[in-house]
Amino acid sequence: MLRRTFLTTASATALTTLAPVPEPATGASGRVGQSDVNRLAAQFALIIANDNKTGGTHQAEQAALTWSQRALHLQETRPASQRVRGQLYGLAAAFTGSALWAAIDGGRLDQAQQHLNDAVTLAGLSGDPTIQFRVWGHAGALYRQLGQYTNALSADEAAKRTRAARDPLFASLLHARTAVHHADLRDHQAALRCLDLAEAALGRVDADEPRPAWMGFYDSAEFHLLALTATTSLGRWEQAEAHAHQTLGNLRPALQRNRALTNAYLALAQLGQREPELAVATAHRIPAQARHGRTARLLNTFGQRLHIVAPKAPATRDWFEKEPL
Template sequence: MVANAALRLRIAERRMTKAELAREVNAEVKTLTGKLGTVSERTVHNWLTGQTRWPPAKIRLALTAVFDCPSEELGFVPTGRAQSSATEEDVKRRDFIAAAGGTTVAALTGAAAGPRRIGISDVQHLQARFAEVVASDHRHGGRLSIETRAGQLADEALALQERSTATQRIRAQLYASAASFMSSAMWAAIDGRRFAAALQYHQKAASLAAMSGDSSIQFRIWSHAGSLYRHLGRPGDALAANDVARNLPIARRDPLFASLGHARHAAIHGLTGDTNAVRRSLGHAQEALDRADSGVSRPLWITAFYDQAELGSLALAAYLSAGSWEEAEAHAHRCMALRRGAMQRSHAITTVRLAHAQLGRGDLEPAVATAMSVPAEVSAHPRVTGMLNAFDTKLGDLADGSNLARTWAEYAHNSRRTTA
């Protein structure tokens, strides 16, 4: 029996206790399967001593999400049958489906009994799982476990399509469900700064959405693509992708979709420094939002996040990118006043953007106070971390060696130790 030195080192680097690691793994298992995990301190002890060399698949996925690295890098070694299996990705896919209980392909398709006819209840089951993915994204955002789960559920929807008989309408809805899951995997990858994976998800999602004929999910996917290229610093590609979304029938028919399309266009224009284009797009976005009928039935994914606060957030991003500090700060305050309480990650992103705007205006002391107000539990989110690191660099350029810079440096150091 060989002790797991790699895992012990990872735990030491993060200053975690066995109980803390157990709690985090159990939480990730719940994100993956819908049920809280049963990992205990004794379980962690067995990992560290080498008594357990290759945990079950859902535990490996949870550990991967906690430490953001593959199981092998945590010192775990496949044994026996696991070692001879095709690939780790195949193991993850098979074991995840087995671990997900009531959402398995077998449970939905009745594979042992041969093909069966599927109907609207099967589609509704998948839509309920999609609602869970959207809710998990709002709570956590960017986690590898969300990306993995969404990708697996897309596979589940496609397997249901292949192993069953259905009407053309139901098949179209199954493709739309698969595209929805794939778009959530894409967004989780974007939010977690895993851009190469996001590009791959986009290709798959766009193909599935085209086969579904559902312009609302096509809008989501191409709008996400615009955001992806914006984060990659490619405004030309971002504008082109967002134009695909804006020209879809749903955007012409529903002012809420039109508003989101214009708002994201404004954020992209911010990268080019074209403040006139930013103002023009934001004006169109506000006008469309004012016309949107709140009584209209719409997909969950857009009603769950897009409102006046999110329009303000995109306006803030646009003006911040364009270097219009005063307008950026004004939109930040409006957005924070309107933001829904449950969206902690979004609130944190707005807070850091406000700090950047204050820094741009030369208000260094308020900027540092704003940045220090970001909750520690949210500051570890990849987007928030990157924005705080950029804030650190800008503050160093403006006030290197000052008492204010030292205060921030000490706070940032202690904060990283707390969340590590």
């Protein structure tokens, strides 16, 4: 189903749902060139940086869509080489993918499904295997949030068929994501095998190999965060805690959203080991401005489990007095 959607979705889907926005950078008859592409790429880098800091806000989603519209407007209305047109489609797909990710992160799943349709179409038009890989990764994340775990695995298979997956860094990310999806299906053996494959591939990465800037998020810390996600789903609490500490020890300061997520997962892992005082102390470390989207949902789960595991503990009373989630 996923492969057929990628190959046959009409390009009109993306081009009609994203209304053109005037781009004032060039004259009405000006040819689109690499400088225009570079300006859009710089804006994409800002979108990525904002996502790393704040996560899936509605404002981030709308900003990404606006820039996607500008990229499409340029390629629709100005002369350009085929190479530049491909880059513009790729940037439109990248911006739309960021809107998709923001909607997923913020729990706006109806909007996310529309963004996915657009992003898949644009990625196909771009001919860029790295953008196609990125969109399929976001598709897997959306299907996971929808509880469609076998569709998430199918999205992983689609990503695996792209040329980008031959690069050990991309392969490692793919294996780690697949581990999460197997864990959601409670397939312990497959999930742990994929984590081993992800770690092995990460060890083969040539850091000097040129890669798209958006792939800069994936490193050892991100691997351990995905491993933390998988082992949490499997209820392997000691392993989950170990991965959480590995993530926090290697996480770059700019990745504030991931730090909040990791602490929420760590609190769950500590609670799973019947340490409510330690778990509550960890959860309290998460700043108020980070408590939205996935982090908020994890903290809601944490509160529910805390009430079940230690209903009369002083730490539980402290949590619900300060954090009425």
